[in-house]
Amino acid sequence: MTEKKKPNGRLQGKIALITGAGSGIGKATALKFAKEGADLVLLDVKEEAMEDVCRKVHKYNVECLSIETDISNEIQLANAYRQIRDRFGRLDIVYANAGINGVLTPIELMDFDDWNTTLQVNLSGTFLTVKHAIPLLKDKGGSILITSSINGNRVFSNIGFSAYSSTKAGQVAFAKMAALELAQYKIRVNVICPGAIETNIEENTERTPELDRVTIPVEFPEGDHPLEDGPGSASQVAKLALFLASEDSSHISGTTVYIDGAESLLRG
Numbered sequence: 001m002t003e004k005k006k007p008n009g010r011l012q013g014k015i016a017l018i019t020g021a022g023s024g025i026g027k028a029t030a031l032k033f034a035k036e037g038a039d040l041v042l043l044d045v046k047e048e049a050m051e052d053v054c055r056k057v058h059k060y061n062v063e064c065l066s067i068e069t070d071i072s073n074e075i076q077l078a079n080a081y082r083q084i085r086d087r088f089g090r091l092d093i094v095y096a097n098a099g100i101n102g103v104l105t106p107i108e109l110m111d112f113d114d115w116n117t118t119l120q121v122n123l124s125g126t127f128l129t130v131k132h133a134i135p136l137l138k139d140k141g142g143s144i145l146i147t148s149s150i151n152g153n154r155v156f157s158n159i160g161f162s163a164y165s166s167t168k169a170g171q172v173a174f175a176k177m178a179a180l181e182l183a184q185y186k187i188r189v190n191v192i193c194p195g196a197i198e199t200n201i202e203e204n205t206e207r208t209p210e211l212d213r214v215t216i217p218v219e220f221p222e223g224d225h226p227l228e229d230g231p232g233s234a235s236q237v238a239k240l241a242l243f244l245a246s247e248d249s250s251h252i253s254g255t256t257v258y259i260d261g262a263e264s265l266l267r268g
Helices: 025-033 047-062 075-088 112-137 162-185 234-245 263-267
Strands: 015-019 039-044 062-069 092-094 102-104 142-147 187-194 205-206 254-260
Touching: 015 025, 015 112, 015 162, 025 039, 025 047, 025 092, 025 234, 039 047, 039 075, 039 263, 047 062, 075 112, 092 112, 092 234, 102 112, 102 162, 112 162, 112 187, 142 162, 142 234, 162 187, 187 234, 234 254
Parallel strands: 015 039, 015 092, 039 062, 092 142, 102 205, 142 187, 187 254
Antiparallel strands: none
16 A cells, blocks of 8 residues: 655644644644644644544644643643653644633623633633743744734724733734744744634623623624625635745744734724
8 A cells, every 4th residue: 555645735844733723713724734744733622623623634644633731721731742742852833823702791890700711711821832832942943823813903892802802912912022032043923813704712702791781882884894795714814824834934923914804994
């Protein structure tokens, strides 16, 4: 039987870690990276979803290690990185993509625990993902990507998103600090800010009835997605992630890239 060869793609020989890899942008990126020849490490809280991704990338003859991990839990994340070190000994690409919308409610009524949960997953989870990746990246350099959002950076009209938007703004600031600090190791750090994308993040979203009391009615022009007639797709974001992960973007670091079809230019 002829042995299958890996795709001769833009990520040939690279090892890529993706958080939130079981669905949405993470899943689409895993499929894109595998098609381009990268071996994968998938982190998510849903093991079955990751196993499904691993089955799908099997046709590309790449390695796929899935580790059930809550990125807001440093013990779990440190254990995941130990497994990566034992299996591969290095990383080339780290995509800190996992995140939640959290509870959407007026600031006055928001429970501190709900605020904290969103910050722990989105902002602290990003910090921990990057922190523990550095020892595996710094010898040969690499690319770190972070999924932020137009919310908290260009858009502030989504009432109830105060915790979420704060984490998304914080991710951009953190990425810029990291880009400068890690440049000496040839590690690039860039941020992807999607607008409306068809994913299942709404499954982790709780909207409280009290939002109706503080919602500000805003009437957007007809067709609030100027470039297309609706939200973008996870595969479109994955194409951007591929560019930023590959050598095609070798001189780009500390940069925030918006992928929203110009939506935020209307909604900001």
